[in-house]
Amino acid sequence: MADGSNRQTRITSSHWGAFEVDVEGDRIVATRPFAPDPAPSRIPDILPAAVHHRTRVARPAIRRGWLDRRERAGRGAEDFVELPWDEALDIAAAEIDRIRKTHGNEAIFGGSYGWGSAGRFHHAQSQVHRFLNAVGGYVSSFGSYSTGCAQAIMPHVFGVDFLKLLYECQDGWQVIHDNTETLVMFGGINPKNSQVSMGGVTEHETAGWIDRFVAKGMHCVNIGPQRVDAPGGCEWLPVRPGSDTTLMLALAHVLEEEGLTDRAFLDRCSVGFERFRPYLMGETDGQPKSPDWAAPICGVEPETIRALARRMASTRTLITVAWSLQRAEHGEQPYWMSAVLAAMLGQIGLPGGGVGYGYGAIGGVGKALIGLRGVTFSQFANPVKKVIPVARIGDMLRHPGGPYDFNGRRDTYPDIRLIYWAGGNPYHHHQDLNALHEAWAQPETVIVNEPWWTATAKRADIVFPATTPYEREDIGRSPLDDYLFHMPQLIPPVGEARDDYSIFAGLAERMGEGQVFTGGRSAEEWMGLLYEEYRGFAAEQGIEVPDLDTLKEKNWIKLPIQADGPNRTLFPPFRENPEGAPLPTPSGRIEIFSETIAGFGYDDCPGHPVWLPPSEWLGAATGDAPLHLVSPQPGDKLHSQLESALADVPGARPETLVIHPDDAAPRGIATGDLLRVFNARGACRARAQVSTDIHAGVVALPTGAWFGDPGGNIDPDGNPNVLTRDVGTSRLGQGSSAHTALVQVARLEG
Ligand SMILES: Nc1nc2c(c(=O)[nH]1)N[C@H]1C(S)=C(S)[C@@H](COP(=O)(O)OP(=O)(O)OC[C@H]3O[C@@H](n4cnc5c(=O)[nH]c(N)nc54)[C@H](O)[C@@H]3O)O[C@H]1N2
Ligand SMILES: Nc1nc2c(c(=O)[nH]1)N[C@H]1C(S)=C(S)[C@@H](COP(=O)(O)OP(=O)(O)OC[C@H]3O[C@@H](n4cnc5c(=O)[nH]c(N)nc54)[C@H](O)[C@@H]3O)O[C@H]1N2
Ligand SMILES: [Mo]
DSSP: OOOOOSSSEEOOOOOOOEEEEEEEETTEEEEETTTTTTOOOSSGGGHHHHHHHHBOOSSOOEEEEHHHHHHOOTTTTTTTEEOOOOHHHHHHHHHHHHHHHHGGGGEEEOOOOSSSOOOSSOOHHHHHHHHHHHHTOBEEEEEEETTTHHHHHHHHHSOOOHHHHIISSOOOOOOOOHHOOOEEEETTOTTTGOOOOTTSSSSSSSSHHHHHHHHHOOEEEESSSSSGGGGTTTTTEEETTTHHHHHHHHHHHHHHHOSSSHHHHHHHHHOOOHHHHHHHHHTTSOOOOOHHHHHHHHOHHHHHHHHHHHHHHHHEEEEOOOOOSSSTTTTTHHHHHHHHHHHHOOOSSTTTEEEOOOOOBBTTTTOOOOOOOOOOOOOOOOOOOEEEEEEHHHHHHSTOOOEEEEEEEEOOOOOOEEEEEEEEOHHHHHHOHHHHHHHHSSEEEEEEEBBBBBBHHHHHHHEEEEEOOGGGGGEEEEHHHHTEEEEEEOOOSTTTTHHOOOOOOOHHTTTTTTTHTTOOOHHHHHHHHHHHHHHHHHHHTTOOOOHHHHEEEEEEEEEEOOOOOOOOOHHHHHHTTTTSSEEEEEEEEEEEEEEHHHHEEEEEOOSOOOOOOOOSSSGGOOOOOOOEOOOOSSSSSSSTHHHHHHTTTTTTSSSSEEEEHHHHHGTOTTOEEEEEEETEEEEEEEEEEEETTTTTTTTEEEEOOOOOOTTOSSBBBGGGGTOOOOOOOSSTOOOBBBOOEEEEEEOOOO
């Protein structure tokens, strides 16, 4: 659409939703909300500044010490030499070839975790995996920083893949609205987080639904360290981070003591309650898990716990659990215990009852949609079978050949000589970044495709400038969303940036696998082919999707895939007939006690849920580190993306740390003060925001500030991962324990 000037306006899609983009010449000049979105995200506001930012990688670049002497030392501290594409690709291809021939493909780490960009063809992870498979394979990773621990524990409990549970077996918002009377939200349901969804969320509806729940009189309780984790109108029950399992146990104890447990449901639909009950009642360890026991641990009064338990037993109750609870040491326990509590309430399988995970974590959870196969680019099979739990990359680099346990198997870490990263930022996402920086010196070579000079790009040896989605054409589609987009190329590539596809095609060709990687097709040809395939799948399900030319013309369509009524795929039929429609667990029922897990013999994850205090929490606070740090997702962006432009806004950095007046006053801290946040692992700056919306003793610093340059003893912009601990959740889940950290805070003078 032209408006007389040379300004063009188009719609595109992103992880944070669709938006209008104004383009003048080769520049993005403005963005505006997409009209059909009832609650558009403001994240795109910063896009024009970010896309054309001085921190864009302009040309292929190779670190000087590596180029001259293949020197490993100096990553992150040395300057780069810019080279023409052909030369840089020659060097990288020869190096990958050398590593695979000398050490085998098991020496290449291509886990390459990260969100990259929305858009189905130019999905960076698919591209890097396809390339590495075409040249012999790579060490991959299992799970995610989002839900790695849950993905390990929950299949033992309900039998199904955790993501399938979320997306296909949980009630949609309408069913909750129509049936739930009490909504008990551990970790809240935060509309800030539901701004984003992998691959996009077009109609942001989470906030609207919670408002409707409150308006209709549903009792909504936000249980967590921060009031702001749920919208206004919800009751806030402050708890100390890491202690939710004790509150859940105490709720279960009240049910048992007051005869409120649904024994008939437990008998028909679960196994192992008789093994769990003696622990709950204190027969095995002399300690009943009563409200009086839990109160000083979690910070909730015994009478409040009793009243909540009675309310949960006497009304249609849905327990929801945020993903943050399992991104913490022993994160398996609150996840498993919430399922046990829901089973004791006996409402699993009833509309609007039972338990659900990750509502609000991303915008797609709760949208009731008919499952439709997506647009996917084949990654081929990986000839290398080595897989590490994704958040154990630091351990892998520190302990080549070292043993570790994971979900019942014992394995050894590979000896990694080359890391290839595309579409992620480990110097954003990993814990204990100072330790990662040390471990990062281990491989011989690090190659990164990135649009921006992130902390990860700066710690690479070879950096290839990648395009952003606005500089190439793509298809936008998420299985958790009911829109389909043609994402037009809006501007030419910035600098000399190339698409990941073209970068990998160039490398594959030099390694003799060009034909395998590209199949002889251009990106445009692939898109046409994959789109036709997708149309075919949709047609098989009776859903008509226009041809690509029509979609290009329309820019976007809404798909007729809204599901109505309760989701009946798993729990309702099981509840109706546990013998006829068993769960895919070993017993066919909900596993309150798991023989499988007990058989692993892990003291950090025994056969039924238990309270295991984390190594760092308020119960273990010290004089040096007396405050619990939670590091939630940032409200104004997605992870570390677009950060360099946000950081330009005067006063925006360092990041804001929320602190309770009781903790601020003795330290002489007022809102706006510059702070030093520190512990034995590191230190960063932050800007104080004193607020009663946080539990005393807890501080919150969002993720996403770019990790600074090495050598400094304080991270200037406030990246919380200089403070967090790099340990697995347990030997079972080995997920990230980002939310388990104690810190000290002081005013920074001068
Ligand atoms: N302390 C703490 N740490 C956490 C968490 C926490 O709660 N607390 N949460 C964790 C979670 S759940 C997650 S998911 C992770 C997120 O961690 P990441 O997903 O690694 O973070 P992003 O900033 O989204 O990184 C994506 C990178 O891809 C780049 N990119 C974008 N488009 C393209 C493209 O087309 N091609 C290429 N080659 N690159 C592209 C972006 O510029 C960006 O640098 O962080 C984790 N870290
Ligand atoms: N705007 C925006 N939205 C995002 C993202 C983003 O980067 N930006 N990232 C997306 C991604 S990748 C993911 S995985 C999801 C993550 O979704 P979540 O894991 O649910 O999100 P977090 O922000 O880590 O944590 C939510 C809240 O949990 C609370 N919390 C922390 N520890 C505890 C605890 O022990 N007990 C209780 N009860 N509460 C606790 C904190 O107060 C925190 O604000 O968010 C997604 N949404
Ligand atoms: Mo995530």
